[in-house]
Amino acid sequence: xxxxxxxxxxxxxxxxxxxxxxxxxxxxxxxxxxxxxxxxxxxxxxxxxxxxxxxxxxxxxxxxxxxxxxxxxxxxxxxxxxxxxxxxxxxxxxxxxxxxxxxxxxxxxxxxxxxxxxxxxxxxxxxxxxxxxxxxxxxxxxxxxxxxxxxxxxxxxxxxxxxxxxxxxxxxxxxxxxxxxxxxxxxxxxxxxxxxxxxxxxxxxxxxxxxxxxxxxxxxxxxxxxxxxxxxxxxxxxxxxxxx
Numbered sequence: 001x002x003x004x005x006x007x008x009x010x011x012x013x014x015x016x017x018x019x020x021x022x023x024x025x026x027x028x029x030x031x032x033x034x035x036x037x038x039x040x041x042x043x044x045x046x047x048x049x050x051x052x053x054x055x056x057x058x059x060x061x062x063x064x065x066x067x068x069x070x071x072x073x074x075x076x077x078x079x080x081x082x083x084x085x086x087x088x089x090x091x092x093x094x095x096x097x098x099x100x101x102x103x104x105x106x107x108x109x110x111x112x113x114x115x116x117x118x119x120x121x122x123x124x125x126x127x128x129x130x131x132x133x134x135x136x137x138x139x140x141x142x143x144x145x146x147x148x149x150x151x152x153x154x155x156x157x158x159x160x161x162x163x164x165x166x167x168x169x170x171x172x173x174x175x176x177x178x179x180x181x182x183x184x185x186x187x188x189x190x191x192x193x194x195x196x197x198x199x200x201x202x203x204x205x206x207x208x209x210x211x212x213x214x215x216x217x218x219x220x221x222x223x224x225x226x227x228x229x230x231x232x233x234x235x236x237x238x239x240x241x242x243x244x
Contacts, residue, residue: 003220003232004116005031009239010167010189011068011211014041016052018213018239019059025216025237026061032113033061036189037068037124037167040082044069044127047078051085058087064109066122066165067092068190074127074138080104091122091165093152094143098135108152116221121152122165123176125190145172146179153182161221161229163187170199170208177201184229185221198231205231214241 007026012035026033039057042048057065065071065088073079076097083090083104090105097103109120123145128134135141145168156162161184166173169191177186178201186206194210198219209217215236222232 002115003222004114004118005029006163006185006187006217006219006221007031007033008036008187008207008217008219009034009209009213009215010036010038010187011192012039012053012057012213013070013211014039014051014053015213015240016056018216019056021239021242022060022216025218029218031218031220032063032111032118034120034165034187035062035065036122036165036187037066038070038189039065039068040070042070042073042082044072044074047073047075047081051082054082054085062088063111064089064091064120064165066167066189067095067105067124068167069125069127072124072127074134074140076101076139091120092124093121094123094126094145094148096141096143097139098141099139101139117160118163119152119156119160120163120165121148123148123168125168125172146176149176149180149183153180156182158227161185166190170206173206173208174199174201177204177206180204185219185231187217187219194236196236198234203228203230207234209236213239215239
């Protein structure tokens with residue numbers, strides 16, 4: 001059975017020291033690694049020039065990171081400054097710039113690995129509504145996460161596995177799974193929930209590994225009888241919790 005392994009963290013909040021263990025886990029059991037945002041110490045309004053967590057994520061060899069509200073900043077230049085420090089792709093699919101400046105992140109990724117083709121997109125929690133005066137002042141426009149997820153579902157071929165790096169919280173993830181059943185896997189964050197088994201909404205699995213690097217999720221997917229991806233194995237593996 002052809003399986004693909006995915007490792008996932010979220011809401012690290014500048015908790016460092018896990019990279020050697022995660023790298024060792026991935027050396028023993030290779031797979032893709034994703035983070036779902038809020039890794040930084042800074043926030044939408046606070047910017048810190050030194051963010052040790054960025055080097056930690058790169059040392060662990062992550063394949064991509066979804067943007068959380070702490071990677072976002074209301075000032076365009078500070079988002080760009082953060083992104084320039086990252087050696088891994090920063091992904092956000094529901095944020096655009098109305099001034100049409102070149103974005104410092106990518107809206108999606110296509111990854112081919114071990115016979116699988118993944119389309120990976122990322123959803124950021126909305127910071128202010130469409131049409132807000134803040135749009136004109138700051139240049140950022142937030143699109144509705146549900147509408148964006150539906151668009152990705154409608155434009156993804158059947159032979160492609162659709163994975164969302166979600167930073168909208170578990171409650172919204174449940175809505176996404178219910179309303180967009182084409183999603184193959186939701187890797188979530190923002191609400192600091194820890195799920196020791198995937199929460200299934202229909203056929204859509206929702207995975208939350210919890211905050212602060214205590215755990216990393218290990219999800220192995222395989223193709224079901226109809227060719228669709230299914231979770232074949234799952235567990236939370238201690239990272240920083242292993243040192244406690």
